[in-house]
Structure formats: structure tokens, C-alpha cells
Amino acid sequence: MKFFIDNWFLILAAFVSGALLLWPLVRGGVGGARVTASQAVMLINREKAVLIDVSEPTEYAAGHAAGAKNVPLGSLESSNELPKNKALPLVVLCPTGARSARAAGILRKLGYENSRVLEGGLNAWRTANLPIEKSA
Template sequence: MNFFADYNNLALIAVAVVSGGLLAWPTISRGAGGKRVNTTIATQMINKRNAVVVDIREAAEFAKGHLPQAKSAPLSDLAARAAGLAKDKSVPIIVVCQTGQSSGKAHAALKEAGYSEVYSLDGGLAAWQQAGLPVVK
């Protein structure tokens, strides 16, 4: 019990708690962004389940290169355009951004629009390109 009463030890405990929280943050914040899929799973979903790919980057970025058959729906416009992305709301939706960081924000808007399966491409377009998968310009 004396360990916790010593002020020097309290500083060490505080450092340990803060560093542990910072290490856990990516896992905690990832859960808020919805389900994530890697490039292999995304490819299987596109080929076998006719998943709809929604690119949430701005139009200029989309024009520089995007996944084949991806639909452009910039994040700023997504809520307004969400209803028309797929005719069947049970079809999987794969959200793509540049690095996988922004796609979690689109999850809530698409869920609210009634889509039952919404996924984010882990690593975004950068991971797709790194895996050597095709990009359309």
C-alpha cells in the first residue's frame, strides 16, 4: 500500500495508464467506425456477393484513380446520396477512402440510410494499390 502513497510512484502509475490508453486507442476507435475488411475479403465480396463499392473521396481524387465499378459519393454529399447507391439494401457496401481513416465516418450515414452490411476497406485505396489490384482512371 505504501507503493501508491509515494508521489514518485504516482507519476510512474500515471505514465503507465496514459501510455496504455494510447496503445489501446486504435482498437477502441476502430470499433466506432464499423466493420473493416482487407483487400482479399473485399475482392471476394465484390466477386461473389456483388458488393457495391462507394468511394467517399472528393471528385478530383476519384478521377485520379479508383476501384473498378466504384461509385463516387464524396463524404460531404454522402447523406444526401446514400439512398440511391444500391437498389437492394441487403447488398454489402464497401466504403473506400484514401487510407482507411475517413471511411468510418461514412458508416453511420449508410446504416441510417438502411443498408444492413456496411464495411470499410482497411487501408483504403492505398492498401488496394499496394496489393497490386486494379485501379481505373
Template sequence: MKTALDLVAAAKAQIDEVDVAHADGAVREADVLIDVREPEEYAAGHVPGAINIPRGVLEFQLSSNPALEPRNLKLVIYCKTSGRAALAALSLKAMGYLDVCSITGGFDAWAAAGKPVAKPVQPDFS
């Protein structure tokens, strides 16, 4: 029986990953940067410019949004530590997307490297 970690390892063997040292360039060159974490994770901080499409609805959202349907889009995917992103990248590859990569180490590695983090601004009602 396979574990979640087995599935992630198998996915990582079949996808492209960019290490955090080179992630800035991949993010700049991406047509779409997708954070596949849950909305509350995204709200706590995310890579600037990322859109939030949780892993559980990713394929459905891409299939129902005409702007995200072209298979030649350059997509960069990340999650917290890169497991969900690896599974997502493999799924998008299976859907026919031609240029998909995942950020090795995910958001945690990005933030630990001191790269910019966007956080929503809460209104001040005082």
C-alpha cells in the same frame, strides 16, 4: 473534446472492415462499391467498378437514388486511408443499411498491394 481521429476510432469499433488481402472478394460480392473521396481523387485513380459519391453528400445521394435505397444492398466503402470510409459506413449503418463494410487502409492500401487501379482515359487531340 474529441478529434477527427477519435471519431474515426469510435466508428471503426462499430463497423465491419475487410483487410486489403480479402478486399477483392468483398468487391466482387458487393452490389455497390462506393469511393467516398473527392472527385479529383477519384479521377486520379480508383478501384475498378467503383462509383464516386463524396463523403459530404453520401447520405443525400443514397436517399435520392431509388437504386441505392434498398437497405439490404451489400455496400463496400473506401476512401484514401479508411477514415472517411469508416465514418461513412457508420452513418450508413445508422440509416439502416444492413451489409456495409469498409476496406482497411483504403485506396492507398489497395494500390500498394498491386491491385488493379482504374484511371479515366483522356482523349488524344494530337
């Protein structure tokens, strides 16, 4: 007990540093890195990022980000629609951003380490007045 009393500042420093190391995990959640709509556009223009929409086909047909590939969350692991080059940045989106966080985690397990979640999903894309397409 005397050790803890004499070295309370070292113990406090250990707890604070541990909390700071865990903060990105807590903030990022399951999906990890998040980008805004404008950051996603910069990734697309500068680094040839690919938009992956994990919505169901009916949701995708109702409206999706221009140029996005539809790969439903349920078929993500077995899809042939994903880029062969796993180093390409992927921006994952869905209508609200909830499913895309899980999808980004799955993509990382598949080797797509550079996958990011579009914060706010398609709603944020629309709010930023970015192009939306509809399928027949």
C-alpha cells in the same frame, strides 16, 4: 464492504465480461466492420458487393478502385448513387481509410447495415495490386 470482499471474484467476472462486450466497439471504431482488400474482392465476387468511394471528385478522378462508385462523404446522405437494395454488401473506401469509417457509420444510419470499411483504403487496394482506374 464485506459483500465486496466476500464476492470479489463475481465483481471481477462482471468487469471482465463487460470489457469483452465493449472490445468490438473500441476496436471497430465508428465505422464498425473492416475488411482487407482480398476480403473485399471475395465479397464483390461472391455476394455482389458494391464499392463506394467517398473521396472528393478530384481525388476520385486521380485514381480509384476499378468499378467503384464515387459518392463524396459530404453528399452521402442525399445521394442517388447508392444501391436501392439496402441488403447488398457495401465496401466503403477513400484514399487512406479515415473518411470511409465515418461514411460506413452514416450508411448504417441510412439502413445499409451490411456496409464495411476497406482497411487501409485505396492505398491497401494498390498494395494488393488490384486494378485502379483514372477518370478524364
